[in-house]
Amino acid sequence: MSDNILQRARRTFLLEANALNDVGLLLDEAFEQSVQLIHNCNGRVVFSGIGKSALVAQKIVATFNSTGTPSIFMHAADALHGDLGMVQEKDIVVILSKSGYSPEIKALVPLIKNFGNKIIAIVGNKDSYLAQQADFILNTSVSQEACPNNLAPTSSTTVQMVMGDALAVCLMELKGFKDDDFAKFHPGGTLGKKLYLTVADVFTANEKPMVLETQSLKEVIVEITKRRLGVTAVVDEKGQLAGIITDGDLRRMLEKNTDIEQTVARDIMTKHPKTIDPAELAVSALDLMRRNAITQLAVVAGAEYQGIIHIHDLLKEGLI
Incomplete structure (x- = not known):
């Protein structure tokens, strides 16, 4: 029974992967023209569909908006x-549309054409009503659904979905859409924090442990x-970082069996510790900690000691 389930699952992956490969080979000038049309658009991109296609359209809208192409979703039935x-x-x-013949689609298309808006069809039948009426056709024909009955849209x-992703990726490249742009649209959650949260945003909430090189072991422990x-930083008289001492x-x-009474900070500090600039991204601090198997970093601007960033700070921010 278990083997049959796994075989069916693998068959699903294989069928859908083959479908993607086949559709990729169908891409032609209409795709390039569609990308350029959207890129040069002074309005928005309105996505529409019915049934499962409507759900896919909503996902594509979310991808477009998050990558800098203003888009909205309009359900084909509600449009009527x-x-x-909402179409400007x-x-x-x-x-x-898979079939290109859905009644709602057939009713919607002439209305949009009367408005004078350009229509791009992501359609599974090049001979359908939708394909014949569209200005550009993006062919998403599949020879077989992954559904064992070859019925359920799979x-x-x-x-x-991937056709929408391909459009979004090409538009991102045309726009020169970078990490900083992405961060503007994703300020919340882990993704946004990885792109904009800096060390300075995090470490300043901490205490600033610090001793002079000549201070005693007792003072270090305190x-x-x-x-x-x-941890505590060890600084010289100018406030510049000389080393670091951890509880380890x-x-x-x-x-x-060191002579505790005679020991001072400089005797046990780690010289040239790992440091990070306050302007660096917090995720860079996390990467540095992981690579060096440590849990704290001294924050240093130039040579001046600023404070400590701890791995627990990054955990609180949801970066781990």
Whole structure:
């Protein structure tokens, strides 16, 4: 029974992957022209569809908006009952349909054409009504659905989705859409934080543990305990970072039977510790910690010690 389930699952992946490959080979000048049309559009891109195609259209709208191409979704059925008013003069309309013959689509298309808006069809039948009426045809024909009855939209909706992604990616490249642009549209959540949250945004909420090179071991222990970060920076008289002492350094020092009474900060500090500039991204601090198997970094601007960023800070921000 388990083997049959896995075989069916793998068959689904194979059928949909083959469908994607086949549709990729169907791309032609109409795709390039559609990308250029959208790129030069002074309005929005209005996506529409019915049934499963409508759900795919909504996902594509979300992708377009998050990558800098203003888009809206208009359900084909609702368009016939008032929502058609959302289509503005300079908008481009993209209609998704497997058959291209749905009654709602057949009723919607002439209305849009009367408005004078350009229509791009993402359609699974090049001979359909929708394809014949569209200005540009993006062929998403599939030879077989992954559904064992060859009925439920599976392969066909997958290729529609990827066609939308292909449009979005090409538009991103034409626009020169970069990480900074992406961050503007994703300010919330982990994704946004990885793109804009800096070390300075995080470490300033912490205590600033610090001792001079000549301070005693007792003073070092008190500072580490008081600041609750498991570490203290060691600075010179100018406030510049000379080294760092962690609670682990203290334990290792005690194991060596060191003369505690004579020990000062400079004797046990780690010289040339890993540091990070406050302007760096917080995710860069996380990467540096992971690569060096450490949990704290000294924050340094130039040579001046600013504070400590701890891996717990990054955990609180949801970066881990």
